[in-house]
Amino acid sequence: MKEVVKIRNLSFSYPQNGFQLREVNLTISGGEMVGLIGPNGSGKTTLLKLISGVMKNYSGSIKIGGMEVRRLSKKKLARLVSYVPQEFDPLFNYSVETIVSMGRIPYMKPFRSFSEEDVRMVVESMKVTDVLRFRTRGVRDISGGERRRVTIARAFAQGTPVVLLDEFLSHLDLGHVRDIMRIMLSKLKDEKITIIAAFHEVNLASLMCDKLVGIKDGKIIFQGAPQETLNEENIFTLYGIRPVLVVHPRFGKPQVLIT
């Protein structure tokens, strides 16, 4: 598979609190799902925000499809990368449909409204994520799990080759976790998109991802397939605990148990 995201010697620091991301090197192939794991504040979200172009004052290089993120216009970048945020709490109570159609903004022409293609993509992505049946409801009036599916639908409507997910399974009950996992995995299988996701939950990351990247204090500690990287030593370095590791009876992926 060809390289879709290529990060070389990436460094970045926030002027406000001095937090740094140091010398990150990461190559992600098309069709892969990569999980970023690590303790809170380790730099997972920062890395996602750099890839999505929210902050462009980094040093080193982030290339998507061979193009440097820093040099791409916001609109062009939005046709390559979509983003599902961790928190979604809008001030105004927009309808589900209005939120999902925002994914088509990168394709809009000035003074035009949405095209037929736009509408088709919006409806299709609402179907896939099962939010179509409450599309006229306000996003503030639906549950947290439903709201997460709405932001996922918006990212799908954006139709980008790369999708970034920031802790997209956090604060959800098991039913919603399983639903959203299935939605993601079938999208991954059907459309060969590339997903980079920050995970709070190591076990879910292990189940879903082809590759895990362990980040601590702004540095990559390890990267590789879950079977190779989820060992006692790496878990200890990352989280400071000595776990018991078992293999998932169905999926054959390593699972971390707290002792």
Next chain:
Amino acid sequence: MKNRKRRLLSFVLIVLLLLITAMVSSFFGTVRYSLREFLDIIFGKAIGVKAEILMKLRIPRVLGGMIVGGSLAMLGAALQSSLRNPLADPYILGISAGAAFGAALSAVLQEVKAVKIGLTPLLAFFFALLASFLTYAFARRGGRTPVTSLILSGVVISFLFNAATTILVIQGWRNIIHVYAWIFGSLSGFTWKDVGVILPFTLGFGFLLTSMGVKLNVVSLGDEEAIHVGVDPEKLRFVVFALSSFMTAVMVSAAGVIGFVGLIVPHIARLIFGPDNRTLLPTSMILGGTFLVICDTIARSVFQPTELPLSSVTAIVGVPVFVYIMRRKGRE
């Protein structure tokens, strides 16, 4: 589908409400008209002093209320969305105070230095723009503009420009009544010429901002949300600020500072039509026009022959609504 039908019906209703309000309110004032008289004059069957007053003073004044109220409400809605702040409007952000200072300055310059007319909207625009960017710059902290700090900084900027205007009033005391009208708002001097000048801007900017409705929607979710779908939030805010400053300057030059219309009307429109800026901006405009026409009718008829300053009428309605929104939504 049911939802859409109901909204369409509501839209037709508010347009009818605006037209009826405009007609009925032109009956009231120092000179009163009956429906009969009104229709006779409109269709040219009656002439005389009363007809003159209706055609040359009353009707442009009512149209002025529609235009100014509609523009202020639309700008308020656009500012609220682009700043993610339910309390934003040209008055609260100090834009109106800046424009009033510019207008007053031009009046004094004309008086003292005999500068030619035509300067008023220009100076008003310059200071409106300056005020809006000062307010924004003071309130911005680490890439964010908290709701309350924007309001505080708007109040401070308003104080500053109001103080400067007061000094000018004392300097150019012969103009005092004129300047007074600028500070507290009045539609009494609104002419057909003003209608001709301002209406194209109201409609043009209304169309322009509405066409950016989808972008306003996403910026109101947050700057990062906007960037993720390829919208530059700073650029959009600049456009909204520049249009608001220009429009406010033009309106302040013609009708003075009128508060609270831009603040409360968008909230009423949101309650009826939802927050989508593509519908919010046009409906705010229609409701804002209706609201200000009613306020102006109260201002000129309740204590006649004395006219109340327009801002005092809008404030009586606006302050309770402001407090309500602040207590409910100012938490963030």
